[in-house]
Amino acid sequence: FAQDRPLVEALRREGGGAYEERVGAFGQVLGGEPLEWGRLANEHPPQLRTHDRYGERIDEIDFHPAWHSLLRLGLEAQVQSLPWVDEKTGAHVARAALFMLLGQVEAGVGCPLSMTFASVPALRVQPDLADEWIPRLTSGDALCGMAMTERQGGSDVRANETTARRSGETWELDGNKWFCSAPMSDVFLVLAQAPGGLSCFLVERPQPGFRIERLKDKLGNRSNASAEIRLEGAEARLVGEEGLGIRTIIEMVVHTRLDCVLGSTALMRRAVAEATHHAAHRAAFGRLLVDQPLMANVLADLCVESEAATLTALRLGRAFDEGDHAFRRLATAVAKFWICKRTPPLVAEALECLGGNGYVEESQLPRLFRESPLNSIWEGAGNVNALDVLRAVGREPESVAAFLTEVELAAGADARLDRAIVELKDELADTDEVELRARRLVERLALALQGSLLVRYGDPAVADAFCASRLGGGGGVFGTLPRGLELGAIVERHRPQLGG
Template sequence: MTRSTHSVTNQVPPLVGYDVFRGDAALAEAFARHVGPAHAEEATAELSALGEAAGSAEAQEWGAQANAHPPALRTHDRYGHRIDEVDFHPAWHRLLERAVTAGLTDAWSRPDGQLRRAAGFLVWTQVEAGHGCPVSMTHSAVPALRAQPELAAVWEPLLTSRTYEPGLRPAGRKAGVLAGMGMTEKQGGSDVRANTTRAEPLAEPGAYALTGHKWFCSAPMSDAFLVLARAPGGLTCFLLPRVLPDGTRNAFRIQRLKDKLGNRSNASAEVEFDGGTVAWRVGEEGRGVPTIIEMVGATRLDCVAGSAAIMRQAVAQAVHHAAHREAFGGKLIDKPLMENVLADLAIESEAATALTLRLAAACDAAAAGSAQDRHLLRLAVPAAKYWVTKRCTPLVAEALECLGGNGYVEESGMPRLLRESPLNSIWEGSGNVQALDVLRALQREPGALNAFLAEVGRAAGADHRLDAAIKALLTELSDLDGVEGRARRLVERLALVLQGALLVQHAPPAVADAFCAARLGGEGGAAFGTLPRAASLAAVVERARPVDGT
């Protein structure tokens, strides 16, 4: 007779059956703060529907399946024809379909479009981050393509479509398309001006033949790519379709898929252009970097949003676990030291969320003609990209530790978050690239610093630690001699001051006080969980608790 040796008790139920949008007070409040009143109700309902989908067991299973079954390259068909296709698990297609139908590839066709899309991107990325790559690039290809109006007229309606239609066919025969990007080459990495891919003009106006190699080509299953190549007039941006208008396949040779640390559901590839690869010029010859930088700017903001999403999901899982798990005679969430850790994670996550939505709102305002917001974005986007993406990995690691050994097991989902967490600090320019970009903005565009100071000045007098941090920052900015060697410190302070100003103005006092004390006042340590003790920490943790279905 078999005897039971143990019973299953004190196990935390899965975090499912909740609204990822409405269950995140920091996100919902930030969205309400920036969205226009005329369509606030409709936009909030749309985000809530996406949030309920994101919190469902079905969507979470899609995310797990897409990562358990990574994409596979098929270079040839059974008969030996070169096809260069990438096969994905059905769950990947379901994730992408929901993202596209939710409008996450379109921030351009409705009021508050950037804000609404950024909030939706932050919600849906919490299900699975890998498929956010083609979503982000498809969205961000639009402003770059507008440098060539005749191309934009054809492609923009397809890129912003809410119809997901996989498969390689001519764009004119599809209801919606996806876009990728290929800038990086072996010899140059982030230094794209070292690119050697050649572009030779063809008889058709605007058409070129490309010869070269791309070391990183994102989302190679996409319908078209923005790439850089050297035309007779210099480094130039091109639109390269996978299938030509006549239905023949373009010469786009996928050499291999990258074996990556994380982002396993998404394909990244090395590709070869063999001289028969046809592409169409976007913008003027020799203006490739300024043209494609429109795409890079949009994707950098998505790096901030994507990291904020990963941080929020990690915090939600940690708080949920502590609220249900009992140890040492009570709930973990009630233990003072765990409470301190959770509160510290929560303020970091809320600061990232508040900054993401403020920048998205600034994008909408800049598009409407606000020079102030345009200047603010020039400095704040690279600063935010540097800092928020840097904070993501240590936060996720600490959140994983809150689950103990269970967090180290794949079934918890935390290892996938941890593997994903470093990506956004590398994608679209690593930390040094962002820091140098901030220096360029400070040295060449005085309007950027003025806009930044006006933004943080709105919180002047609200917290003495913030006031002191702004004063110290001004002192540091007054001496830019030899600044490159200390650029990271400067950019970190810019981001922290901006986050502090936002929280002081808009977050509950408990959140703002804890942030200013630990991040600006020097009262916190290097590790999470070192906030100065205050009775309000419980309120900070409770605010971060997801409203689940249990």
């Protein structure tokens, strides 16, 4: 934590200063043995045991002890609960920093921690279930998963075919879920078609009607379990009103989308730390890599991207702390699209900074690279988020007003940013073929927000480099920063200072 200057500064600035000692202590713990736990948890992914030795169905998932150790660290740090159990100012910001630190060590425990955290606001619409389950979830005694996606619909959850029928005081669910997140959890929020329409249900596990069919063989995130499940008369309880399932579960999705931003920002930081540290100690052609102009350009460009993501992530945390629904509505969707999209190319470039060594598993960069596309897919892939931005722009003008108010706090500080804001407003006013242009609009929104945050709060050299490259028509790959920037200072700001 102490080596990540943008994160330290953002924690203090965005209202989480009261937690700095706690966050710093967590960072120190993570810098030791947990680094090895992350490797072990990925080399020994979870295994599904459907039956015991007597042939009885059990559907148990076995994890490596290292995964359990990492999860326990997250639970003890209250990554799953901090803003819900601590009323001090800045709890969301502090929790964001904790999540990002843990994500640099291993992302596989982030899913159950995130789902459990995000389930709380969704459960609050059903007081009896909230009273029963929120204390268990926030204390770490139980985990919550989610099962929305079905094979035939994917992101189009209104096409779901899982059915729900009343059975006395409860409901029974029948159907298949193509992706179930954190299937080892104790309870799940599930969407199903009730007579009154698509509804949200709470389903407990274990029970005979909840069957895990198989675990997904994923590109990355291999220490974490994701499953296909079958519900056969599974007992469930309604959460919220019948027919309003999307409205109910969207509160959970809003918070998990925030965690997608945090997780991608964490991957960026770990990749930048690995690349800058390597370049500061590796010599080639008679001098250190970090002292060679082209490598310095690449590294500085990566650092700029990482700092922009960090400032955005913790500014979002403050919006959640303040209950600023108008700003967070649009800003979260914008950041989820942009930061998660920028992560894979950044990690790939950081890997290349290590040359052939970066392509070898021992460097840890291959694991980061496999992980890097995930957050752009989870909780709505890129197009889903871009279209969600269009919905917010079209239906919630207060969110656009709040977003522009935030961006314009930097008005007059940099001519390049001022020009970008004017162009953004022109883009927002143009309604012709807007769906075709959705990604371009989201990109403009993201760059304007990041530029504004950096100009106001970032390191001046980083802010200058960002505006010169992202707002001034820069290149399409990392390492194309223009002349006249303080590349060395930017890299030193982001390089871990570990005895030289």
